[in-house]
Amino acid sequence: MPSSAVPARRVTAAMVAERAGTSIATVSLVVNGKDRGRVSAPIAARVRDAVDELGYVVDHAASSLARGTGDLVVLIAPDLSNPFFAEVIRGVRDTLGDRYQLVLSVTERGAQPATSDLRRFERLRPAGILVDAPAAGGSLDAAVPVVLLDAPDAPTGAVAVDYDLTSGVAELVAHLRERGHERVAYLDGTARVATFGVRHRLFQEACAAAGITVSELGARADLTVDAAAAATEHALEAWHEDGVTAVVAAADTLAYGVLRVAAATGLRVPEDLAVAGFDDLPSSSVTAPALTSVALPGAELGRAAALRLLAAVDGTAAEPVALPTRLVRRASTGG
Amino acid sequence: MPSSAVPARRVTAAMVAERAGTSIATVSLVVNGKDRGRVSAPIAARVRDAVDELGYVVDHAASSLARGTGDLVVLIAPDLSNPFFAEVIRGVRDTLGDRYQLVLSVTERGAQPATSDLRRFERLRPAGILVDAPAAGGSLDAAVPVVLLDAPDAPTGAVAVDYDLTSGVAELVAHLRERGHERVAYLDGTARVATFGVRHRLFQEACAAAGITVSELGARADLTVDAAAAATEHALEAWHEDGVTAVVAAADTLAYGVLRVAAATGLRVPEDLAVAGFDDLPSSSVTAPALTSVALPGAELGRAAALRLLAAVDGTAAEPVALPTRLVRRASTGG
DNA sequence: CTGAAAGCGCTTACAG
DNA sequence: CTGAAAGCGCTTACAG
Known part of the structure; x- marks a missing residue:
């Protein structure tokens, strides 16, 4: 029999009540665990048996309609x-x-x-x-x-x-500073999400405080590897001419795009261009090379x-x- | 006002009916687009106006209870x-x-x-x-x-x-054969999913037909990079001693684990060990190195x-x- | 064309 | 302790 061709008959509380020799109201109390002190033990047991035998499940639509809200x-x-x-x-x-x-x-x-x-x-x-x-x-x-x-x-x-991004961003910027970067680019996401705005702003502030210049030549892309790669291809030469030595992406997925383009154009990471992201996705440990990232648990x-x-x-x-x-x-x- | 503290009042069909000066039944017909030839144009228009003004949305629980099924x-x-x-x-x-x-x-x-x-x-x-x-x-x-x-x-x-995996698997095995592989290992998933069984079986059959030996030293892991890496670490030396030159994983995620371990142990891919997977995930184009994979659309x-x-x-x-x-x-x- | 009414399957006071 | 009944908000014959 096709699994979708013979809809099994729906089991209702009325069927359970009949089998247990009691009322619908009592069935409701028992299946909802509200029978303490309201239903005698033997009847409750009979209801539970009938529920098991019939495979009864409380109907969600009826229940949430009666109750006003569901689970x-x-x-x-x-x-x-x-x-x-x-x-x-x-x-x-x-x-x-x-x-x-x-x-x-x-x-x-x-x-x-x-x-x-x-x-x-x-x-x-x-x-x-x-x-x-x-x-x-x-x-x-x-x-x-x-x-x-x-x-x-x-x-x-x-x-x-x-997330309180300040600590993660501060660590990131300190790390870049330590590695000698003085001019970096930021690859933003295009989505109008507040968290992206915050990431960008905090990064700029931290860079300013650390004496790192964020290039005017920012780029943005949809949250896909392909889109990020396209945006990077477009911006790469300008970044290079602008003296950019590191790119920070608003998400790991975006950073993957940068890595892909770097690999394709023979750019060495991190020697020619350092790359970092946000999220710390599982796959960020297997990219070429493994990606530095602000971990968001x-x-x-x-x-x-x-x-x-x-x-x-x-x-x-x-x-x-x-x-x-x-x-x-x-x-x-x-x- | 806290967005969750002041539940807006729920708008019902009765409220719409009252505002439009008609009955609940008519409201139902109009909002469900069943008013053609059953409700006069002016009344239908009044209902639609009332719906917009009140922001009425058909209640899902009530509707699917009455109808017997929902959307x-x-x-x-x-x-x-x-x-x-x-x-x-x-x-x-x-x-x-x-x-x-x-x-x-x-x-x-x-x-x-x-x-x-x-x-x-x-x-x-x-x-x-x-x-x-x-x-x-x-x-x-x-x-x-x-x-x-x-x-x-x-x-x-x-x-x-x-999926009809035969074509993809045939191409994979022919490709391995072309590259000179004669002895390969298979990294399976642990999930009891039929598709994994099929992938494994088809691969074995295709290898047998192509004269490639599939090593007895198969491994299996959960569908995560970490689990696959652990399984690979465990099996790697045995594979090497067994003369295995390529590993095919039942999913790209598993292949990532192999890549990670290879990178960590200084094994060159594909020179020392070739790796391939199933799925062709977007990130498979940015791994180190980029991953060969049977694409599943x-x-x-x-x-x-x-x-x-x-x-x-x-x-x-x-x-x-x-x-x-x-x-x-x-x-x-x-x- | 229009609306009163039954019914979908529950839950919950309420009366016994 | 137990059950008849109202009510949740709809949809759909059915009578007008």
Whole structure:
């Protein structure tokens, strides 16, 4: 039989009640664990048996309609392909436990989560919504608890978890300084995400403080290796003429593009051009050469966000946080 | 105001009906586009105005309860962090259009989607479920249409879309043969996924046919760079003593681990050891050296799967497919 | 063309 | 301790 051709009959609470010789109300109490002191032990046992025998599962639509809210938690993110998110998801899931069911949603290619995405998911009556790297400036309130991840421009009062990039950036700039770089270029992302703005700004400030000049000849690209490679190809000669000896990219993925072009044009990394990124993706240890990067611990971000969502669901307040970051030195900057 | 502290009031069809001076039934017809010839133009217009003014959105729980099914499509996958999935997702989304809303679910770390995952999502009354790389042997029927992706062992009759790996593997083996390899090792994945079994088997068969010996000293690892590196470290010396000159990994991620260990131990790739993988991930063009890989076109897989799900939803039958694959030659095997 | 009403499958006071 | 009943917000015959 085709697995999709013979829809099994849906088992309802009424069927369970009939089999257990009791009422629907009692079934509901038992399956929701609200039977303590409300249902006698023998009846509860009969209900549980019937549930097992019939394979009953509470219908989500009916339940969340009656209750007003369900057990779904939605995580909206711009780009799940970034291995960084696997970590975030793991962190969220671990803290959510199995009282809640996590589902993910990716925005259209390149777009940041916006209010419209939130609206679309409010319909589902989720217990809460997590939004990663929301579009800058959008008002993101909803009829359900919302926690923002990596949203340094979140409006005051919004529940948000962020990275404190100052430590990581300071280490990066000190490292570049140590390696003798005096003139560097910055390869930014094109996405209008606040965290990119912060990375760029902090980097500029730290360079200024350390006496490093950031070349006017910055470039920007979509968050793909190909786009970054194209942007680099375009800018490389100008960088060289401008005396640039190092490129810092707003994300590891962008830095990969720089590495690819360097390899293709015979440029030695780090001797001719040092390269560094942000994220410290797993693959950054196997690029040619291995990539120096400001590590952004994804699982911790996910954990912190989930904790705050749970608090919001319970009506408890939670302080915003900023997680510390650090530099991972590798061959692309001479270790 | 905290974005999560002041839940906006939910707008219902009753509120829209009152504002438009009509009934709930009429509102339902209009918002669902079923008003042609059933609702007069002026009333329909008033309803639409009221919808806009109030920002009404049909409640998903109520709607799918009344209708029996909703507009959600669930994609269950073992590992979204693999950039391969970004492509699959893009393909699914593009063909689904916006009549359906796609949500994703990742299984617990390392686990393949199983029947229990299906059960959990049936509750949501989705229009259909897509399951990528399901656990081998599980019966995966559900009360909703299900399409399997990358499930070469799917029971007859199940709707599945797969890769035809024979062409890609044949090219890979011919390429290795051309480069003079006579003894190779295979680094398998540990996940009990059918597609891995197929890759391994086809590779062995093709090698046998081409007169290449596959070393008994195979290894296996979880689908992470770290795990693959550990497995490689463990096996490397034995491979060398066994006369192995090339390693083929069941996935690019695994091949990355081999590359890392090779680099760390001063082994030259491909001179001392050639390396190849499956997937052709975007980052495979920037590894050290760039990785030869059997390309598995993710977006096409997603598109094919979504098409078949739409057919199943409409009650139409659809033939299973096997998408063609090919080899991408790069430096890790001497191009 | 329009709306009152039944019903989707639950949960939760409420009365017994 | 137990169950009848109202209600969650829709959709869809059905009667007008």
